[in-house]
Amino acid sequence: MSTRRTFLAQGAMLAAAPVLGGAAPKDARREATPRRVAVDLIIRGGTVYDGTGSEGRVADVAVHDGRVTEIAARIAERGTEEIDAHGLAVAPGFIDIHSHGDSSLREDPRAESVIRQGVTTIVAGADGSSRFSGDAGDSFAEWAARTAALKPSVNVASMIGLGSVRGKVIGEIDRPATAAELTRMAAMVARAVGEGACGASTGLEYTPGAFASREELIALCRPLAALRLPYATHMRNEDDRLLEAIDESIAVARGAGCPLQISHLKMQGTRNWPKIDASLARLEAARAAGVDAWFDVYPYVAYATGLTNLFPVWSRDGGTAAFLARLDDASVAPRIRTEALAKVELIGGWDNVQISRVSAAGDRDAEGKRLGAWAKARGVDPYEGAVGLLKRNRADVGMLGFAMSEDNLDRLLAHEYSMVCSDGSAFAIDGPTRRGSPHPRGAGTFPRVLGRYVRERKALSLTAAINRMTARPAARVHLRDRGVLAPRMAGDVVVFDPATVADTATFANPFQYPVGIRTVIVNGRVTIRDGQHLPAAGQVIRAS
Numbered sequence: 179m180s181t182r183r184t185f186l187a188q189g190a191m192l193a194a195a196p197v198l199g200g201a202a203p204k205d206a207r208r209e210a211t212p213r214r215v216a217v218d219l220i221i222r223g224g225t226v227y228d229g230t231g232s233e234g235r236v237a238d239v240a241v242h243d244g245r246v247t248e249i250a251a252r253i254a255e256r257g258t259e260e261i262d263a264h265g266l267a268v269a270p271g272f273i274d275i276h277s278h279g280d281s282s283l284r285e286d287p288r289a290e291s292v293i294r295q296g297v298t299t300i301v302a303g304a305d306g307s308s309r310f311s312g313d314a315g316d317s318f319a320e321w322a323a324r325t326a327a328l329k330p331s332v333n334v335a336s337m338i339g340l341g342s343v344r345g346k347v348i349g350e351i352d353r354p355a356t357a358a359e360l361t362r363m364a365a366m367v368a369r370a371v372g373e374g375a376c377g378a379s380t381g382l383e384y385t386p387g388a389f390a391s392r393e394e395l396i397a398l399c400r401p402l403a404a405l406r407l408p409y410a411t412h413m414r415n416e417d418d419r420l421l422e423a424i425d426e427s428i429a430v431a432r433g434a435g436c437p438l439q440i441s442h443l444k445m446q447g448t449r450n451w452p453k454i455d456a457s458l459a460r461l462e463a464a465r466a467a468g469v470d471a472w473f474d475v476y477p478y479v480a481y482a483t484g485l486t487n488l489f490p491v492w493s494r495d496g497g498t499a500a501f502l503a504r505l506d507d508a509s510v511a512p513r514i515r516t517e518a519l520a521k522v523e524l525i526g527g528w529d530n531v532q533i534s535r536v537s538a539a540g541d542r543d544a545e546g547k548r549l550g551a552w553a554k555a556r557g558v559d560p561y562e563g564a565v566g567l568l569k570r571n572r573a574d575v576g577m578l579g580f581a582m583s584e585d586n587l588d589r590l591l592a593h594e595y596s597m598v599c600s601d602g603s604a605f606a607i608d609g610p611t612r613r614g615s616p617h618p619r620g621a622g623t624f625p626r627v628l629g630r631y632v633r634e635r636k637a638l639s640l641t642a643a644i645n646r647m648t649a650r651p652a653a654r655v656h657l658r659d660r661g662v663l664a665p666r667m668a669g670d671v672v673v674f675d676p677a678t679v680a681d682t683a684t685f686a687n688p689f690q691y692p693v694g695i696r697t698v699i700v701n702g703r704v705t706i707r708d709g710q711h712l713p714a715a716g717q718v719i720r721a722s
């Protein structure tokens with residue numbers, strides 16, 4: 179089935195959305211003078227890709243009062259503001275279905291590294307962690323009001339994190355939920371999605387989410403079923419037990435009766451790279467059996483997480499203090515070391531671990547360094563060096579792990595059930611969010627797909643890539659007026675040069691913005707134009 183046909187079958191949004199405008203009617207083309215009513219903005223002469231997977235066509239796009247009003251070969255009106263897009267691509271603003279960009283909005287609502295990629299909407303609350311729990315005094319509605327007050331440059335939607343829910347009710351303890359706790363947690367999820375949360379997420383490699391049983395996850399995802407909102411999961415394992423983790427994810431979605439979104443699908447460690455065939459086969463079989471299963475992927479061979487993720491989940495039971503105490507406990511420390519070293523061996527050794535962030539000023543020299551080389555320079559054993567970092571920083575240490583295959587990325591990005599995500603943070607080359615050495619995906623994901631994987635590696639077509647960045651994620655999380663360029667849809671637009679668009683952020687220097695993104699428009703307002711950041715118009719968006 180073609181990309182377009184597959185998407186139209188899955189995205190109910192598109193059935194209701196207006197069709198991309200064709201050439202203007204003959205009478206309109208014969209008008210001797212422009213109509214009197216001016217519109218806010220007209221984008222002239224670009225190749226318009228509507229987001230559905232249709233091929234591009236040269237057209238003008240009119241935006242007024244925050245909405246697309248017309249797409250035609252030639253629009254007669256004059257715009258209060260006009261953009262010359264000849265030779266450029268015009269697409270719906272990109273939607274990041276798995277983002278951590280909300281984490282720094284209070285410090286810097288510009289979200290520079292996000293908006294400059296052409297991303298106009300982020301979906302936050304990923305990996306089981308949201309900035310609300312759904313409880314009284316900590317609701318989605320209260321979070322939405324706080325976020326809107328920040329006046330962010332990008333639109334912000336959010337899932338509810340089931341780890342945040344469990345942490346609120348049970349804490350960091352590894353034990354089953356009681357019947358009363360399960361009832362309370364399910365009510366918190368139901369309240370959140372009722373107020374506009376666009377799904378529920380888990381981070382099953384993290385605590386406290388890792389302590390949730392399959393039965394608990396099914397119970398907490400049942401409120402999603404009636405609204406057809408997705409269960410988005412950072413699975414329990416992404417390496418040696420990957421296939422079992424996929425099976426569990428499918429079982430949760432099937433048991434709850436809700437859609438499944440596997441977050442940042444990957445195969446970690448060289449020995450697991452061949453599992454791509456079995457992984458995709460499982461998803462395709464689940465779909466054939468009636469499970470609405472999709473996945474997202476970011477275009478990098480390194481992941482980002484906390485350094486504690488190299489250490490076994492059981493060692494983190496009880497929170498930070500308990501974890502740090504176990505590192506010195508002679509009765510369990512040797513076992514922790516053995517399991518941590520096995521994880522490091524899986525990803526290729528200590529030089530495949532890069533420190534991205536520390537909290538202790540005395541360890542700043544580790545940021546951006548490969549842990550093996552850093553430990554050698556300090557004259558310490560790498561494992562002891564890692565443990566020392568964790569102790570001095572109260573376990574608050576970030577890392578990147580270089581563990582994936584670029585050939586697998588080609589296939590995952592091109593797969594008919596994939597979407598593009600960043601899993602990245604928002605930062606800037608100046609100001610309070612320039613700190614540490616973050617994963618470059620926070621500044622480069624979407625231009626990297628367009629430049630490296632479309633133009634250079636030819637893993638997928640430009641139309642397919644745009645579809646995976648726009649209409650697909652919008653439909654998946656019920657942002658029904660986003661993701662497609664058509665009359666009456668929101669005025670979120672990106673204008674870029676397909677011949678030059680590229681990421682420039684690297685693992686060595688992540689604080690670099692992409693090139694080739696000419697104009698970014700959010701809710702009808704030009705926010706980025708030729709490198710200049712203009713007044714923001716982002717909103718909090720609720721699932722509909």
